[in-house]
Amino acid sequence: MLNVAFVGCGRISDLHALGYQRTPEARLYGVYDLDPARARAKAEEWGATKVYRTFEEVLGDPAVGLVEILTPHHLHGAMTVAAAKAGKHISVQKPMALDLGEADRMVAAARQAGVVLRVYENFVFYPPYIKARELILAGEIGEPVSFNLRVRTGVGKRAWSIPGDSWAWRFDPATCGGGPLMFDHGYHNFSLAMFLMGRPDKVSAWIGATEIFPGSGLLVDAPAAVWWTYGGGQRFGVMDVVYTSDLAIDTEHYADEARLELTGTRGVVFVNRMTGKLQNRAPVELYRDGVTTSFEHVPAAWEESFVAATLDLVEALAQGREPSLTGERGRDVLAFALAAHRSAREGRVAAVDYGPEGA
Ligand SMILES: NC(=O)c1ccc[n+]([C@@H]2O[C@H](COP(=O)([O-])OP(=O)(O)OC[C@H]3O[C@@H](n4cnc5c(N)ncnc54)[C@H](O)[C@@H]3O)[C@@H](O)[C@H]2O)c1
Numbered sequence: 001m002l003n004v005a006f007v008g009c010g011r012i013s014d015l016h017a018l019g020y021q022r023t024p025e026a027r028l029y030g031v032y033d034l035d036p037a038r039a040r041a042k043a044e045e046w047g048a049t050k051v052y053r054t055f056e057e058v059l060g061d062p063a064v065g066l067v068e069i070l071t072p073h074h075l076h077g078a079m080t081v082a083a084a085k086a087g088k089h090i091s092v093q094k095p096m097a098l099d100l101g102e103a104d105r106m107v108a109a110a111r112q113a114g115v116v117l118r119v120y121e122n123f124v125f126y127p128p129y130i131k132a133r134e135l136i137l138a139g140e141i142g143e144p145v146s147f148n149l150r151v152r153t154g155v156g157k158r159a160w161s162i163p164g165d166s167w168a169w170r171f172d173p174a175t176c177g178g179g180p181l182m183f184d185h186g187y188h189n190f191s192l193a194m195f196l197m198g199r200p201d202k203v204s205a206w207i208g209a210t211e212i213f214p215g216s217g218l219l220v221d222a223p224a225a226v227w228w229t230y231g232g233g234q235r236f237g238v239m240d241v242v243y244t245s246d247l248a249i250d251t252e253h254y255a256d257e258a259r260l261e262l263t264g265t266r267g268v269v270f271v272n273r274m275t276g277k278l279q280n281r282a283p284v285e286l287y288r289d290g291v292t293t294s295f296e297h298v299p300a301a302w303e304e305s306f307v308a309a310t311l312d313l314v315e316a317l318a319q320g321r322e323p324s325l326t327g328e329r330g331r332d333v334l335a336f337a338l339a340a341h342r343s344a345r346e347g348r349v350a351a352v353d354y355g356p357e358g359a
Contacts, residue, residue, distance in 0.1 A: 002318075007055060009035075025314050031052070093119075094330065095333075126305035145235050181220050209222075256274060
């Protein structure tokens with residue numbers, strides 16, 4: 001039995017708890033949050049045995065085998081290195097760090113301690129994207145040529161309630177590392193582009209700004225457009241992101257909708273939804289040879305991607321294999337995201353820095 005401790009019991013922690021309710025091989029054993037009342041309430045809700053008063057107490061508990069770091073981004077690096085030194089396996093939420101130097105130190109600390117470091121990212125476990133990958137690997141669209149993702153962020157009547165403190169740190173680059181849409185949320189999209197098409201080499205981006213509500217003075221980092229190449233320019237990806245506070249999106253979670261069109265030499269795969277949906281179409285469709293096939297029954301509930309991500313790590317630890325998302329892969333995705341931001345800042349094409357080991 002793997003005992004897991006959550007560090008940070010904010011908005012996303014509820015979806016992390018789900019996976020542990022579905023496996024007999026691990027349990028949510030303890031929780032810690034800077035806000036002790038929040039930690040106590042969550043421990044009760046999830047049936048966790050221990051509530052810790054400090055992070056050091058978590059690391060000092062010999063019963064804890066895995067630490068799930070679910071805190072704002074600027075804390076990920078130091079917490080991961082400390083957890084590795086304490087001999088704990090680590091799952092750290094995306095993006096793993098604010099810069100590549102910090103990411104390298106995290107990977108090195110885990111290697112040195114001989115513990116597993118997994119950078120948590122749920123999009124690559126979302127069943128419609130898994131289905132898209134299966135179709136690509138089965139050769140259904142021929143050779144993939146272009147990845148085209150359209151992201152629409154708005155408001156949702158049934159959307160999650162997100163506490164003010166969960167928003168606040170995302171608007172401060174010192175705690176978030178970048179903007180809420182292109183760095184925080186954007187990480188998922190960069191990760192997905194790598195999952196489906198491989199590692200890009202060069203990136204161009206333009207990132208604009210929109211007030212979150214008219215008159216608020218608070219800016220989100222959209223509209224934005226990013227494009228990149230793979231394999232020295234034979235294949236490419238494009239992502240365009242729009243935020244508008246007037247666009248109603250049907251969702252039970254975040255009011256983000258993403259439509260993916262993946263074109264190959266012989267066909268096209270469409271993934272028509274994500275946390276929210278705009279269209280009444282099957283989650284996945286395949287066009288080939290004049291025929292469109294709809295995959296109506298692919299599970300499209302967003303929380304399923306969290307359960308699958310959690311179970312992958314639990315299984316990896318039980319079997320002694322690498323998790324699907326390693327620290328090294330988290331570093332690659334971060335390098336991609338940072339290259340896009342560098343390009344937007346400098347107004348020119350940026351190469352992705354995979355570091356001496358990954359080049
Ligand atoms: N799709 C996804 O996978 C997804 C969605 C949302 C958030 N996230 C990621 O999850 C992480 C947390 O995001 P969130 O939305 O839950 O944020 P949040 O602000 O809602 O929660 C963060 C929690 O950390 C606590 N905290 C802050 N400093 C701490 C410290 N020093 N020690 C212990 N606890 C501390 C806060 O009190 C809060 O409860 C981020 O990395 C974010 O990018 C991922």
